Amino acid sequence: MTSQPKREIRIILTGKTGSGKSSLGNALLQKHVFKTGCSSSSISKKCVCRTEQIHGYQITVTDTPGLYDTNDDIEMKAEMENCIRLSLPGPHVFLHVISIGRFTKEDFSSIKTFITKFGRDVNRYYLLILTRFDDYKRDNNVDVLDFEGLKNNLTCEWKTLLNETFADRFFPFDNTLSGKSSVEQVSVLLQKIGDIISANNGNSYTNADFKRASQLIKEEQKRMLVELNREREAKKARIRHLEEERAKEELQRKLDEQRAKAETELQALHERENREREQRIDELRTAKAQRMHQRQLQERGDVNFEQAVHGIFQIAEFAFNIYNFFT
Template identity: 35%
Template sequence: MDDFNNEIRIVLFGKTGTGKSSTGNTILNREEFKAECQGQAVTDKSSFGTRTLNGRKLIVVDTPGLLDTHRDREEMKTEILRSVGICVPGPHAILFVMRIGDRLTDDDQNCIQLFTEMFGEHVFKYAIVVFTRENDLNGKTLNQYCQTVPDAIRNLLTQCSNRVIAFDNNGTYRKKNKAVNSLLRMIDNMIYGQTYYSNDLLLSAQVPFMARLNEIGQPDAVRQEIAGGGTAFKNVVRTLGPFIIGILISSSPSINAAKAVGSIIAEKVGSNVLRTGNVGDAAGVTAAVAALISNYKS
């Protein structure tokens, strides 16, 4: 895995309008991602940007509103696949981005549950909560603010071992640079003695990623293909489709009759791909599970 040495891979998650893209731009110190103040998501596909800072390569993955409850499930599945593929072999840090003053509704918590089902409980060992609009603290310290947040947010902070930081994405360069350096120190402390986060989903994504890397030679070139929907992305879809469909089945209470069958199919195909590296049959099984879902929709 020498191609990935000296990388720090950071993935941004959060609802539309929380400032994910602006936070990514602050970390990269340039306008890499589209960021506007509006109700609809500006980012519609997962993408990434890179920066070399203090001798290390930062890779920042910006995701669409994967935690948005209104998002189409098929579209969500596609963007889950894209974001997982881009961050191979695994993220060093997951940033949950929300604004100062935000609340977590029941729907928000259901979306976080989907995220947990997708990546596993251990992902929170690599998670940090980022509050944007730091100016809205109005003189309070971040620690003081965190003492006043609703229980749902406090529970999220607890899951993340109270790793929390505030960003002012409209602040001065000096202020933003200080926040970025603080974030990187927090990441270093978080992963001390560990590497990056991985699970079966990310391990399976390595199969098509590494195969394509052997063909074109550069990890960022493979990531660009995944972000743009090219050959590498199609290979990721063939490999991981059954996994994601199994997750979406298990998170949908209206199709419990399909849940067990779909999960078993996803597990069997995923295990076979992981063991043999053969992705040839995965597309057909993906279609079969998709038909299963359709038959049992309420």
Template identity: 35%
Template sequence: MMTYQLMFLCLIVLAKTYGDRFTDMEEIRVVLVGKTGVGKSSLANVLLNKDAFVTGIGSSSITQMTQSERVTIKFPGFDRKKLVIIDTPGLFCTRANNDEIAEEIGRCVEMSLPGPHVFVYVISGSERFTKEDLNTFNHLKLRFGDDFINHVIVVFTKIHPNEVSEFAKSHTKELKDILAQCNNYHTHINTKTPRDRLTREIASIWKLIYETVQKNDCTHYTSFMFKQAEKRREDDKKREEEKLRLEREVLRQAAAKEKKREKEKQQWEKEKEILQKKNEELEAKRKEEEMKRKKEETKRKEEIKEEEKKREEREKKRKEEKERNKEEEERKEEEEEGKYEWLNGHCDLKAYTLIALGLSGTLFTAGPLAVASTGVAATGAVLKYMCDV
């Protein structure tokens, strides 16, 4: 109870410090956003102090449509004000894709016309901060634009008071970055705790809402900001589509060039193959001619060798014939020389004897004429005999 009174006094001090603009506001419009199953509807019921929205157990999404509820409450430190709480479907729901859900969440702007003062980004404190939580925050920034950051606070749900300090130590780098973008406007609440025991936690949330409204000079997020964000999304989408188109065109041209290069390569390979085949044929023909030439050269060498052999044989025969002839001539000369030697030794006696006998016979039987003819005949007979000998 003392804690609640301190929070109440703190809000009164803030109200006097920041002036009367918040006092003049008749209505505070708050939109709850976040991933599916983090407890947005339960938090909305706590802030409204009544069960206005259907809640469920677990991480499955119960809220399928953007809903709003208006109540009049006694805002701590101020007169009674109208409070508009708008509950939205959770992103990353298995029943629908994020684009469809984001379109539905976008309806919160027209349901809170002229626009919400505060966005409450709800994160489950019973689980580790995941990539889905980071993507949810980035998706909301993309949907609502840069002005979303100026109007957002963070509330962690499902955290037991005794686990707050331990939970703060477990903040990841990505979560710390989100909290820094939100000017560290964050608090916690355990929606499972009975409402009459959540006075301090609820007062902490009202304090953050109040500070956010005062920070923005009591202005709110407008439909113009939403349309500007939508226009930026469309422009970004067109740029992305153009980028993709250019990338596809570059890829198409690259593919066409690659196809052309491949075709040229195939043509070149084909020509190379044909040329190689021709070269192989020419090489085979050259080798065949070389083998033929070698065979002919070998044959010619063999013929020359054979001819040389025959010539040598003929020369040998000629020399042998010449030797034989020479030997024959020498033999004949030797024989002739022997004959003459013998004749020289024996011819004189026989010749003289035959001549004498011839002459004596002739002279005895014939007259003077017969003597002369007989001498001649006898001389011839002697010479013939010598030759025969």
């Protein structure tokens, strides 16, 4: 950190496109030096830096492009470094601009991205500017911003982010003020910025701080990459294990099916053999019974023949006896 002259204030404006950064910069410098307009694409493509003498201060304002409108991490990092260089030896404060009542996912992401890129220590230099305070006053019929009440209407994630990042460092900004009222509003804002500078002992956020944060990010990314690779390998190992288990289960299933099939076929074979054996036994019994019956018939036939012959002899003998009796 480096000590800076008390009468010099270096400011960097941050926030997503359309939040009112450029309008705020014009109000701070009391000149129309930054292009403004409502567009889904960023009007400022590169960092723009302007310096003016205001209220006895040499105020340098750097308006950032849509840093959060690009998915190119290298481009974003390069433009961030450029913003710091334009504010050398470094900004005293970062003013993050959000429209009141428009705490969107994009706004949430822009703050998280800023802290990630610049490091957690940047919070000490971070001031939340809530633009469109004029709409808030009109809609709520008040002259003072109830920041706690405003946060209570937000999600838990938003409240946590605002409390951890900004604490009580916020300033409602009326976009419609002009002339003396605008000058007075800027004067109060500069006092708020002066309080932050005093709390940091006049030190500014330097390019070295940014590079140190970038180095920490690289180390964290490297650590995360190692961890990611470790998790990926562990996942591959789990997948291989599951595949092996599934292969074993499939093999066991097939073996069980083959065993069940073999047992079924063996059971069917035994049943067929039993049926054939019982059939042969029945056939043998039937044949035996038939032979016995034939034998009985034959024996019965022999007895009848003998009886018939014997009867004939008896009749013949009886006839012979009668013949002899009469002769």
